[in-house]
Amino acid sequence: MDILGLHLSPRKGGNSEDALAEFIRGARKSGAETEIFSIADHHIEPCRACAACETTGICVISGDDMGALYSLLTSIPLIVVSTSLFFYDIPAQGKALIDRTQALWYRRYSLKQFSTLRPSGRGFLLALGATRGQDLFLPVNLCVKYFFDSIGLPKTFDSLFFRQLEAKGDLKIRSDYMEQIYEAGLAFGRWRPQVGIAAQ
Ligand SMILES: Cc1cc2nc3c(=O)[nH]c(=O)nc-3n(C[C@H](O)[C@H](O)[C@H](O)COP(=O)(O)O)c2cc1C
Numbered sequence: 001m002d003i004l005g006l007h008l009s010p011r012k013g014g015n016s017e018d019a020l021a022e023f024i025r026g027a028r029k030s031g032a033e034t035e036i037f038s039i040a041d042h043h044i045e046p047c048r049a050c051a052a053c054e055t056t057g058i059c060v061i062s063g064d065d066m067g068a069l070y071s072l073l074t075s076i077p078l079i080v081v082s083t084s085l086f087f088y089d090i091p092a093q094g095k096a097l098i099d100r101t102q103a104l105w106y107r108r109y110s111l112k113q114f115s116t117l118r119p120s121g122r123g124f125l126l127a128l129g130a131t132r133g134q135d136l137f138l139p140v141n142l143c144v145k146y147f148f149d150s151i152g153l154p155k156t157f158d159s160l161f162f163r164q165l166e167a168k169g170d171l172k173i174r175s176d177y178m179e180q181i182y183e184a185g186l187a188f189g190r191w192r193p194q195v196g197i198a199a200q
Pocket residue numbers: 009010011013014015016017083084085086087088089128129130131132136165166167168
């Protein structure tokens with residue numbers, strides 16, 4: 001598997017799902033093997049800040065859909081996040097997924113296990129919202145920067161941001177946006193991990 005697409009909005013058939021589908025269509029055209037994890041189809045409990053993972057690197061919460069994700073997040077080299085904005089940031093359901101990677105942060109930074117988990121990789125962010133403020137994407141960009149860091153991806157990454165998209169279907173009718181997304185997916189799908197380059 002080359003690319004994991006994380007769809008972090010709870011709305012099915014919405015704009016960020018359409019964005020991810022178009023990005024992945026491009027990536028597949030480039031020959032990448034892809035998988036999509038959609039938060040709307042899964043249940044992830046929020047982090048309880050119990051601190052158990054601080055010494056073990058393993059989250060104590062079980063019985064939800066996060067368990068299988070840990071190994072995907074630390075092994076698939078290319079990860080694309082697609083999200084809408086709820087109050088300037090990632091919707092709560094998707095944010096729960098990100099918060100649960102605190103266990104991986106401890107593995108990487110406290111337990112020093114991370115170099116054994118992923119040789120190299122790269123992230124990409126697709127984000128969109130209904131309004132048009134200049135600073136609209138600052139919070140999501142920061143959040144995803146440190147999410148990528150937590151799972152061992154570089155803190156610098158490419159992104160596409162789209163404003164003034166609200167109702168379902170608003171993105172799909174913007175052929176200019178759809179083309180940009182497809183092209184970005186094509187380029188992302190061509191990337192392959194460099195053997196011997198350690199995670200940053
Ligand atoms: C609870 C909630 C909060 C929202 N907050 C924002 C916001 O802060 N800024 C913004 O531009 N859009 C906001 N929106 C609008 C959505 O980001 C927008 O409709 C987006 O296109 C939805 O994408 P989706 O279909 O992928 O979920 C909000 C929507 C909801 C439901």
